[in-house]
Structure formats: C-alpha cells, structure tokens
Amino acid sequence: MLRSLFSRKKQQQEVTFLAPLTGTVLPLSEVPDPVFAGKVVGDGVAILPSADTLVSPVDGKVTHLFPTHHAIGLSTESGLEILMHIGIDTVKLNGKGFTPFVSVGDQVKAGDKLIQFDKSVLENAGCPIVTPIVITNGDMVAEKNVVAKATVQAGQEPLMTVVLK
Amino acid sequence: MVQFEVTVNVEGGLHARPAALLVNCSSQSQSKITLSKGTKHADGKSILGIMTLGVSQGDTLTVQIDGADEQNVATAIQQLLEQSS
Numbered sequence: 001m002l003r004s005l006f007s008r009k010k011q012q013q014e015v016t017f018l019a020p021l022t023g024t025v026l027p028l029s030e031v032p033d034p035v036f037a038g039k040v041v042g043d044g045v046a047i048l049p050s051a052d053t054l055v056s057p058v059d060g061k062v063t064h065l066f067p068t069h070h071a072i073g074l075s076t077e078s079g080l081e082i083l084m085h086i087g088i089d090t091v092k093l094n095g096k097g098f099t100p101f102v103s104v105g106d107q108v109k110a111g112d113k114l115i116q117f118d119k120s121v122l123e124n125a126g127c128p129i130v131t132p133i134v135i136t137n138g139d140m141v142a143e144k145n146v147v148a149k150a151t152v153q154a155g156q157e158p159l160m161t162v163v164l165k
Numbered sequence: 166m167v168q169f170e171v172t173v174n175v176e177g178g179l180h181a182r183p184a185a186l187l188v189n190c191s192s193q194s195q196s197k198i199t200l201s202k203g204t205k206h207a208d209g210k211s212i213l214g215i216m217t218l219g220v221s222q223g224d225t226l227t228v229q230i231d232g233a234d235e236q237n238v239a240t241a242i243q244q245l246l247e248q249s250s
Contacts (some may be wrong), residue, residue, distance in 0.1 A: 070180075
C-alpha cells in the first residue's frame with residue numbers, strides 16, 4: 001500500500017508557475033468579479049500589478065489571444081491550460097492600452113514577455129487592474145499550492161506549483 | 166443530435182466571463198457540445214477553446230449537441246448566447 005502510494009507520487013508531474021507580473025499576490029476571492037472570484041473560470045491566484053508587463057509563467061504555446069489583447073491563454077506540453085486576464089472589465093477598452101508581443105501559435109518560455117499594458121489607461125477607464133491567473137482545465141489538477149510570498153517579481157520568483165493527476 | 170445557428174448578442178463577444186458562464190452551463194450536461202464558427206470548432210466545455218474561436222458580438226455560431234439531455238441544454242445555451250449581457 002505504502003509502496004504503491006510512493007511510486008504513484010513519483011509518476012506525478014509538477015508544473016511550477018513563475019510570477020507573470022510584478023506585484024502583490026492575492027487570493028482569487030479578492031478579485032472584484034464573481035466569475036473569477038467564484039472560480040467559475042478556474043482555480044488559481046491573482047496579482048495586483050505594480051509594473052506593466054505580463055510575462056509567461058511557464059514554457060508553453062500561446063493558444064489564445066483575445067482580439068482586444070486583454071487576455072491570453074497558454075497551454076503547457078503536459079496539457080495544462082492557463083488563462084491570464086489583465087484587469088477586470090478590460091474587454092471594454094477594445095485593445096486600448098494593450099501591446100502584445102506574441103501571436104497565437106507562438107512557443108514561449110517562462111519569463112518571455114507576452115503583453116505590455118498601460119496601467120493609467122485601465123485606471124482612467126475605471127477598470128480594476130487586478131489580474132487573475134487561472135487554470136481553465138482544472139480536471140487535470142490534483143493539487144495547487146500558492147508558494148509566493150506577499151509580493152513577487154515577474155519572471156524571477158515562483159508563484160504556484162501545480163501537481164497533475 | 167440537435168444543431169442550431171445562433172447570433173451571439175453577448176456584449177463584447179465570448180470573452181472570459183461569458184465563456185465561463187457558458188461552460189458552467191454546458192459542463193452540467195452529459196451531452197457532447199460543439200461550437201463552430203466558420204471552419205473553427207471548439208468543445209463547448211472548454212473555456213479556452215471557446216475563447217479561441219474569437220467570437221465577436223453579432224457573429225453567428227453553429228451549436229451541435231449530442232446526448233440524452235440535448236433539448237434542455239440547447240435551450241439554455243441559446244438563451245445564454247442571445248442575451249445581451
């Protein structure tokens with residue numbers, strides 16, 4: 001019994017997410033949008049950014065870049081799907097204030113620049129800038145641990161680890 | 166199997182929030198659900214898949230539902246996509 005538990009543990013794959021933004025780490029429940037706060041989109045964590053560049057948390061592929069460039073989806077080789085949504089209600093900015101560095105289909109490495117955004121444009125439009133980072137196919141996840149301390153540096157420090165089923 | 170076309174009235178198109186609400190509805194069903202826009206198809210239970218279709222407000226989607234509760238799901242999905250917010 002014990003042995004089978006151990007051997008199973010060894011086969012499990014763990015994915016470490018680097019912090020995709022510099023800023024303050026918050027639980028999803030503090031995101032002012034019921035769909036994210038209620039984990040309807042997926043489980044994860046949020047960052048209140050203090051700098052303006054979103055980088056990739058993992059090695060993967062850009063599977064989705066909304067035409068308005070306010071949200072990006074990535075897939076890892078192991079099949080995890082990650083959605084990062086810069087700010088809340090930012091779809092209404094229609095792309096204003098967002099500059100993407102990547103396109104759909106691009107391979108990215110953890111730490112690569114994805115999107116730059118102008119915080120003042122978001123704030124002037126009345127959009128909260130807190131950014132949810134969620135796993136949209138949570139059925140693959142056995143365990144999620146936020147390992148970051150209160151504040152993180154983009155691309156430098158781990159944000160969370162995810163153990164795959 | 167049921168198949169229908171629907172014009173998406175959701176403000177701003179199928180971005181994260183409406184996609185999540187759609188998946189929330191479709192994942193409660195046992196049916197297989199496929200959304201198609203032109204030649205692109207997405208699993209109706211995948212948020213990222215639906216967002217990747219890049220559906221704007223006013224676009225027409227073809228929805229295919231196959232399973233025991235297909236009629237009920239079809240009604241729910243049609244309502245979700247046709248409402249404006």
